[in-house]
Amino acid sequence: MAQFKAAIIGCGGRGRSHARGYSRSDDVDIVACADPMEENAKRLAEEYGVPKTYADHKEMLAAEKPDIVSVTVWPHMHLDFIRDAVEAGAKGIHAEKPMAPTWEECRETHRLATENNVVTTFCHQRRFGARFVKARDLVNEGVIGDILRYEGYCPNMYDWGTHWFDMFFWYNNDEPAESVLAQVHSEPKPRSVFGVDLEAQGVSVVSYKNGRKGLVITGIGGGGCDNRIIGTNGVIEVIAHQDPPLRYISSKTNGWAQPDLSGIMADRDDTTCSVLDLVDCLKSGEEPRLSVRKALQATELIFATYHSARIRKRVDLPLQPGDNAFHAMLEEGVYA
Numbered sequence: 119m120a121q122f123k124a125a126i127i128g129c130g131g132r133g134r135s136h137a138r139g140y141s142r143s144d145d146v147d148i149v150a151c152a153d154p155m156e157e158n159a160k161r162l163a164e165e166y167g168v169p170k171t172y173a174d175h176k177e178m179l180a181a182e183k184p185d186i187v188s189v190t191v192w193p194h195m196h197l198d199f200i201r202d203a204v205e206a207g208a209k210g211i212h213a214e215k216p217m218a219p220t221w222e223e224c225r226e227t228h229r230l231a232t233e234n235n236v237v238t239t240f241c242h243q244r245r246f247g248a249r250f251v252k253a254r255d256l257v258n259e260g261v262i263g264d265i266l267r268y269e270g271y272c273p274n275m276y277d278w279g280t281h282w283f284d285m286f287f288w289y290n291n292d293e294p295a296e297s298v299l300a301q302v303h304s305e306p307k308p309r310s311v312f313g314v315d316l317e318a319q320g321v322s323v324v325s326y327k328n329g330r331k332g333l334v335i336t337g338i339g340g341g342g343c344d345n346r347i348i349g350t351n352g353v354i355e356v357i358a359h360q361d362p363p364l365r366y367i368s369s370k371t372n373g374w375a376q377p378d379l380s381g382i383m384a385d386r387d388d389t390t391c392s393v394l395d396l397v398d399c400l401k402s403g404e405e406p407r408l409s410v411r412k413a414l415q416a417t418e419l420i421f422a423t424y425h426s427a428r429i430r431k432r433v434d435l436p437l438q439p440g441d442n443a444f445h446a447m448l449e450e451g452v453y454a
């Protein structure tokens with residue numbers, strides 16, 4: 119028997135991705151998975167040789183007493199299910215992003231995890247992606263000079279933006295942010311992603327304590343890449359699902375240079391790396407690369423963005439109001 123028993127709550131796409139990760143570890147047996155949609159639970163169980171399925175996650179937690187729990191359901195269930203896993207005695211929890219639909223729930227999640235010493239991670243798995251790892255190396259090697267700004271383009275600040283706010287911290291070696299100035303637009307009937315209403319278009323400018331800036335642009339049009347990092351002596355572009363996935367140009371290159379990414383996590387996907395890192399950190403006691411602390415700092419920028427749009431001023435961190443200001447504005451009829 120392996121050292122750790124893992125159980126998965128929510129057997130959709132991400133539940134199966136987490137299962138793939140555990141299946142790569144000799145230290146973990148997936149003992150059970152839970153989903154009220156029986157066909158989803160059975161599909162995961164069959165694909166990964168999981169011996170038991172449950173319709174009810176609380177029943178599963180009580181019966182199986184797992185060491186590690188994956189919470190791979192939609193965001194409004196994250197806090198309650200994380201609390202259930204903590205109360206059931208889990209030592210580690212790997213949850214999906216975004217943390218939760220309101221800032222208060224996110225702070226509560228962080229409190230629950232830290233006060234109960236449960237090693238908790240959120241799947242901002244791009245911290246393991248080869249192009250993002252290499253981009254950060256290039257930043258730290260100074261190939262584009264001193265860093266001025268990180269840019270990210272995506273559909274919305276929350277479901278997608280959480281990754282870019284996290285990536286900016288990654289590129290910035292987790293140096294803290296100090297303020298956010300932003301604006302967002304919504305159609306009268308907003309788009310909903312994984313059950314959460316989101317803006318149609320927005321812009322958010324983050325200031326970091328080390329003087330660097332972050333710029334997230336959401337909605338209409340794109341920036342021609344996912345992330346652009348601008349330095350005093352050049353530019354790095356990170357481009358997902360396209361070739362080349364990473365390129366940079368500086369006064370020292372002859373046109374665009376394409377760094378070699380082979381060998382960086384080449385034999386495993388980003389989510390598998392995130393799962394294996396949590397398992398390693400449970401053994402070593404080190405802070406995981408995707409720790410709840412780091413997830414919280416990225417998530418604060420989402421809710422600070424919405425709060426800045428609401429008050430039409432810069433928000434100096436730490437963010438105080440615990441609500442989701444975008445949802446509050448929808449309820450007030452701001453976008454009607």
Ligand SMILES: NC(=O)c1ccc[n+]([C@@H]2O[C@H](COP(=O)([O-])OP(=O)(O)OC[C@H]3O[C@@H](n4cnc5c(N)ncnc54)[C@H](O)[C@@H]3O)[C@@H](O)[C@H]2O)c1
Nearest residue numbers: 128129130131132152153155158190191192193214215241
């Ligand atoms: N990290 C990433 O890049 C990434 C990518 C896609 C989605 N996500 C996030 O992952 C989460 C899940 O997304 P998904 O694509 O797997 O969604 P999904 O709809 O494919 O799967 C969710 C599963 O949860 C199940 N479920 C619903 N209520 C439940 C309950 N009470 N108990 C147990 N299971 C329940 C559903 O039946 C479904 O099988 C979301 O928070 C989403 O934002 C992350």
